[in-house]
Amino acid sequence: MPRWDPCAEDRLREAALELFLEHGYENVTVAQITERAGLTRRTFSRYFTDKRDVLFAGSEQLPAVLARSIRHADDTLSPFEALLTGLVDVAGGLADQAPLAVQRRAVVQASPELQERGRTKFAAATEAVADALRDRGTAASEATLLAQVGVAIFRAAFDRWTDQPDDIGLPARIREAAAELAASLGTVDFAALPPPVTR
Template sequence: MPRWDPNAEDRLREAAVELFLERGYENVTVAEITERAGLTRRSFSRYFADKRDVLFAGSERLPAVLADSVRQADPALPPFEALLAALIETAGPLTDQAALVAQRQAVVRTSPELQERGRTKLAAATEAVAEALRERGTAASQAALLAEAGIAVFRTAFQRWTDRPDEAGLPARIREAAADLAAGLAAVDFTALPRP
């Protein structure tokens, strides 16, 4: 076996996801993943901190990438439009990974531990986006609200995309989820709401 395999990371990820889907996340060990991939534990450690990291590797960059995209959005855009533009831009590179992302999501749905880790990652993204909106001049309370709404749009779009990855890409699902939110808000008669 060569000392360095340029496909090792992909082989490990594919082996892990296959095993997780076959036996359940909790029932798979790193040793079983490396055996299925035909690699060593040392190879695994080169790419991943633990077996959870196989599913979430790279997601730690999401908050910074989203925040940078918000900062770089056209300054003329209102805050929520800048956030939606950033979400769509960030989603673009994921389009060709639909099948693998759908498999990962299927694994995450079966594990409360993985679901919690996913929520933690989205909370970090929400805070980073709120900070980027504040830097664009959005009031702190409005930035927090818009960041929560934007990440909810992203989460909904991501769910729809992974449920039916062949029907539409993630950027299209983000537009769809944002349109659903806008339609829901447009239907609200704010004058009919109880007054404090």
């Protein structure tokens, strides 16, 4: 076997996902992953810090990438429009992940440890989005609320995309989820809501 294999990272990721789905994430070791891939532990360490990193490698870049896209959105856009523009822009770069997204999601959903890692990842993305909106001049409380809404839209769209990865792309799913939210809000009669309780 050659000392350097240009497909090593993909082989390791594919082997890990196969094993995680077969035996459960918690029951798989790095040694088993490297054996399945036909590679060494040293090669594994070249690409990943641990077995969890196989699933989340690259995700640490998401907050910064989202924030950058929002900051660079057209100045004439409203805060929510800038947020959606950033989400759609970033989603366009994830198209090549569709084949593995379904498997990755299944592994994460079956593991409380990985679910917690996912929540931490999205919390970091929410804070980065809020910072980007504040940098555009959005009030702090509004920026925080919009960031939470934006990340919720992204997550809902991502789930739909992984449910039907060959249907329409992730950017279209983000537009779809945002449009549904906007339509729902448009039907709210705020005057009909009960008044706040004063004590």
